[in-house]
Amino acid sequence: MKIILLGAPGSGKGTLAKKISRDFDIPQISTGDLFRAIVKESSPLANKVKEIMASGGLVPDEITIEMVKDRIAKPDCKKGFILDGFPRTVKQGEALATFSNIDTVILVELANEVIIDRLSSRRTCPNCGEIYSIEDNPEEICKKCNTPLIQRDDDKPDTIRHRLEVYDKNTSPLINFYSDRLFKVSSAGSPEETYSPVKAFLTKLEEKGE
Ligand SMILES: [Zn+2]
DSSP states (O other), X not given: OEEEEEEOXXXXXXXXXXXXXXXXXXXXXXXXXXXXXXXXXOSHHHXXXXXXXXXXXXXXXXXXXXXXXXXXTSGGGSSOEEEEXXXXXXXXXXXXXXXXXOXXXXXXXXXXXXXXXXXXXXXXXXXXXXXXXXXXXXXXXXXXXXXXXXXXGGGSHHHHHHHHHHHHHHHHHHHHHTGGGEEEEEOSSOHHHHHHHHHHHHHHHHHHHO
């Protein structure tokens, strides 16, 4: 099964991807991971990426697309894959369609205000990196190393709001692009409640494909 996961930062998309990957035995592929992996390689493509990153430039679409194309051609993707964070734009979606036929696009939906609430209650230990929610740790002191917790800039409401605006702007056209294969799920409940309808849907889809 070839799956694309769409969802805003803080929507619980990553947790959902891990559950799908585990139960359906297909790898989760994120462009962030691809970039982290490729800089350790030494292929012509890897060298090109390293050069661009070293010069501080933005990696052009063609290269991101080529990386995804290479990755999904690997043997562990024979049964399928979950693309997380790609495509980000319709242009990338069109390119993807030239070399892979996506079975379904899962859209994880959560109201922006809920995302802002969830993310802005997050606190990080500046010493050991442990992450807490203020609900679970109202003292705001790290339970591992006793350091006072901080709120990262990424978890501040204004920053979150801006990231959500960028996400909405990029994703709305993609939702239209994939309207014929879209499966929507709300992540307002627990991670298990979010996963349950997705699992049922994918199980049916898998049976149909075999
Ligand atoms: Zn700590």
